[in-house]
Structures are given as C-alpha cells and as structure tokens.
Amino acid sequence: MTDQTTSADPVHAPARTPMRIRARGRSFLALVLSPEAPLDHWLEGLDNQIARSVGFFAGRPVILDLGLVSQDDAGLETLQADLTERGIHMIGIEGASPDWPALAHWVWPAVLDGGRASGTIDFPDGQDDELAASPVAPQRAESLILDRAIRSGQSIMHLDGDIVVTGSVASGAELIAGGSIHVYGALRGxxxxxxxxxxxxxxxxxxxxxELLAIDGFYMIAEEIDADLHDQSAQALLNEDRVTVTKLP
Incomplete structure (x- = not known):
C-alpha cells in the first residue's frame, strides 16, 4: 500500500510568514502631588484648592510623591483612599516603599492609562549592535504656531518647544507646552x-x-491673579517655586 499524505499534514504545510508586530508611542502629562505633614491639614488645603478649581484633577493622571512625609505620619495609612474619594487618579507612587507598615494595604499602580497617542515606534532588528549603540543627534526644539483661535474644549499639547497662538484661547480650552506659551489674543482658558x-x-x-496658569508643575488659578492685571498684557513666570504674573511694558 502506498502512503498518502493529505494537504492538512503539518509536515508538508507551507511555512507561515511571521506576523509583523506593531507598536505606538504614548506620552503622558502627569501632575505630581507632594503631601506634607500634618496630612489632615494638607487634605484641607487640597479640598480648598479643588473647590476653587473645580474639575482641575478630572481625568488627569497624578504621580504621588511621598518624599516629604515619613512612614509614621498620622493619616498616611488612609491617604490613598482619601485621594481616591476626591477623584484623583494615581498612575504612580514615588518617594516611599511598599514595605512601610502604613502602606501595607495600598494598591500600587502598575498600569498607565489615559495617555496621549504619539508616533510609531520601530523595534530594533538586533542585526547591527554598533548602530544601535551609536548616539543619536538631539533634535532642535520647534515652535508650534497656530494661526487661529482655540475653541472651548480643545486641548493643544506640544512638548517639544513653544506654543504660539495668534488668536484667542477660549474658556475651557487648554495649551500644554514643553517650552513657553505665547498668546497674541485673549487667554481665557x-x-x-x-x-x-x-x-x-x-x-x-x-x-x-x-482660568489657570502653570509652569513646571506649579500653578495659579484665576482668583489668585491680581485683578489689576485682568484683560491686560502680562506674563507669567516662576519665581522661587511660585507662579508670578506681571504686566508687560
């Protein structure tokens, strides 16, 4: 009897081309909160800030920096729950160790959600180790110039340089820049x-x-801006870890 092999025989099945793996970059703009003792007073200050800037933390990823507290501070055990109740979404915790007894029941974030999509990332093929190890020339920061008004609800992010808007920025709109921000109209957002x-x-x-000004993680809300500067030509800068607004000449 002659042996017969069917087309389903895996020995003679055609080789399958490996599937191409695709990956995309995802960047995150995270706020860093640094609690200080006494924690109950710090939470009161946070509640006051939330009341004055409703929705500021909504949907924003937050990194909790515990570098200013000690593991024996009162209220540390319940701090994570206290922040969660206030709608603060933590994507990271730093400045402390899970071995601290007060943090034994904390949930330590392991997944980053809510990032902003960026460009495609190519996997290295591993065929040229010397090329992979060679230094990459730094790219020159470019300004993002917008010759239009920014409507309410729009969020413009440019982390590689300045943002320049020749029009106005409506209330409820947001500009996020790695460098400086220039608005040649009214900034209401x-x-x-x-x-x-x-x-x-x-x-x-x-x-x-x-509505809000922030530089390098330090921010000022509308109520803190001098009323004499309302609707005036002004600049905001960081002075000893405080946002300061001054009138332009």
Whole structure:
C-alpha cells in the first residue's frame, strides 16, 4: 500500500510568514502631588484648592510623591483612599516603599492609562549592535504656531518647544507646552508651560483672562491673579517655586 499524505499534514504545510508586530508611542502629562505633614491639614488645603478649581484633577493622571512625609505620619495609612474619594487618579507612587507598615494595604499602580497617542515606534532588528549603540543627534526644539483661535474644549499639547497662538484661547480650552506659551489674543482658558522640567519657561499673553496658569508643575488659578492685571498684557513666570504674573511694558 502506498502512503498518502493529505494537504492538512503539518509536515508538508507551507511555512507561515511571521506576523509583523506593531507598536505606538504614548506620552503622558502627569501632575505630581507632594503631601506634607500634618496630612489632615494638607487634605484641607487640597479640598480648598479643588473647590476653587473645580474639575482641575478630572481625568488627569497624578504621580504621588511621598518624599516629604515619613512612614509614621498620622493619616498616611488612609491617604490613598482619601485621594481616591476626591477623584484623583494615581498612575504612580514615588518617594516611599511598599514595605512601610502604613502602606501595607495600598494598591500600587502598575498600569498607565489615559495617555496621549504619539508616533510609531520601530523595534530594533538586533542585526547591527554598533548602530544601535551609536548616539543619536538631539533634535532642535520647534515652535508650534497656530494661526487661529482655540475653541472651548480643545486641548493643544506640544512638548517639544513653544506654543504660539495668534488668536484667542477660549474658556475651557487648554495649551500644554514643553517650552513657553505665547498668546497674541485673549487667554481665557488654561496655559501649562515648562512641562518636563523647564522652570525658565514663561507664558506671554496679550489679554490676561486665564482660568489657570502653570509652569513646571506649579500653578495659579484665576482668583489668585491680581485683578489689576485682568484683560491686560502680562506674563507669567516662576519665581522661587511660585507662579508670578506681571504686566508687560
């Protein structure tokens, strides 16, 4: 009898081409909260801030930096739950160890959610180790120039340089820049500059009506801006870890 092999025989099945694996970059703009003792007083201050800037933490990833507290501080055991009740979404915890007894029941974040999509990332093929190890020339920071008004609800993020808007920025809109921000119209929304550790960044506005100003993680809300500067040409800069707004000449 002659042996017969069917087309389903795996020995003679055609080789399958390996599937291409695709990956995309995802960048995150996270706020860093640094609690201080006494924690009950710090939470009161946080509640006051939330009341004055409703929705500021909504949907924003937060990194909790516990570097200013000790493992014996009262209220540390329940701090994570207290923040969760206030709608604060933690994507990371730093400045402390899970071995601290007060943190034994904490949930330590392991997944980053809510990032902003960026470009495609190519996997290295491993065929040229020397090329992979060679230094990459740094790219020059480019300004993002927008020749239009920014409507309410829009969020413009540019982490590689300055943002320049020749029109106005409506209430409820948001600008997020790695460098400085320039608005040649009225700024009625939020401007967040110096993201990624650039304390020298500034915010220049032709007509200051901002809901929120932030530089390198330090921020100021509308109620804290001098009333004499309302609708005036002004700049915001960081001075000794405080956002300061001054009138432009």
């Amino acid at each position: 939020r401007a967040i500059a110096g993201v990624g550790g650039q304390p020298g960044a500034r915010i220049f506005v032709a007509r200051m009506q901002a």
